[in-house]
Amino acid sequence: MNRTQFIHLLTEDISGLVSFWDFQANDFGHVAKGPCNYVLHPNGGRVPLVEDRENPIGPLAAQFGSGAWLDIPRSECPRLNIHGSQASLSIIAWIKRETGPERGCEAISGMWNEHGLRQYCLFLNLGIHNSSQQVGAHVSSIGGPTPGARYCMDAAIGSTAVPFGEWQFVAMTYDGVYAAAYLNGQLDSRGERNPYHYPGGIFDGGKEGANFTVGAVARPERVVMRDGHPIEEGHVHANLFHGLVGGLAVFERALVPSEIAEIFRASMPYSQIVNRPRQQEVVANSAACR
Structure with a gap:
């Protein structure tokens, strides 16, 4: 499958897409493909585009790590404001982690503001529930910390550390009952932690709720007791x-597991992942997740 066919698969053949950013244009405003042409804007500095011919999506990629991030004001992306008792969603991303000083959890993308305005976000390295470098699918039905905790503890967390220096396909889904974390096209199963039973839907932050961000989230500078x-x-x-x-x-x-796997396989010809041994496929039983 060539790049044109892959873009068609993602934007036309698989239903439910809101927006897809491939970062192949300029780095001053990334316009999405798909039904909603929402524009990601840089904040906190410049998010440069760099050349990487191993990128599954194209020769350019957005580089994070300088302290800058991308976002869309909440008022400008209404269909990304996914909330309510029946809310469901998926986030998929192609990433290449870079090594550096030890650091905490890393936000890839979502509507997640830790001033009591949490909705959903795809993370790495959450560091909760005996986790470290795995994919994390954070969801919140209340916006604030999990009752009895200082922070939100509600997340599906995979079992496999996401490698550094190699292109990886990461994803999260939430169907209103279960959150799930995926790595390279497969549910990264981890007992009751992934998929994670979380009925109740997603918090409605209202007009003053979270923006949609990429590469960072808003949070208090500190939390003291x-x-x-x-x-x-x-x-x-x-x-x-x-x-x-x-x-x-x-x-x-x-998205169902077969769709996650299909998107991953379709992008494989452009990635080093194709040459790496694949872990045994683990597929969630949809009937058991209701």
């Missing part, structure tokens, strides 16, 4: 992703 209660102080964009993003897409429904 006072009289046994967590108090938020300051505001920053943090949880920075370090590496390249070659492609990113959001669907307004939960």
Whole structure:
């Protein structure tokens, strides 16, 4: 499958697409392909495009790690504002992590503002529930921390560390009942943690809710405990992703495992992943996830 056929598959053949960014134009405003031509804008500095011929999506990729990120104001991307008791979605991304100093969790993309305005976000390296470098599918039905915790602890988390220096295909889905984390076309199964049972839908942040961000999320600068209660102080964009993003897409429904696998296989001819041994395929039983 050539690039043109792949783009057609993603934007025409698989239903539910909202927007797909391939980062092959300029780095001052990335216009999406698909039904909604939403524009990602740089913030906090420049997010450069760099050449990488191994990128599954094309010769250019957006480079994160300098402290800059991309976003779309909430008011400009209404169909990415996925929320409600019946909400479902998928995020897929082609990434190449870069090594560097030890760092915390890394946000790839979503509507996730930790000032009590969390909705959904695809993460790496969440560091909760005995996890480290795996794919994390964060969802929230309440916007704030999980009751009894300082932070949101509700996420599907895979079992496999995402490698550095190699192109990887990562994804999350949420169908209103289960969140799931995928790596290289397969559910990265991990007992009750992936897929993760989380009925209740996704928080509605209203007009003042989270923006759609890529490469970072908004959060308090610090959280301190006072009289046994967590108090938020300051505001920053943090949880920075370090590496390249070659492609990113959001669907307004939960893709099924066969569709995730199909998208991965279709992109393989453009990637080093094709030459790497594949882990045993693990497919969620949809009947058991209702």
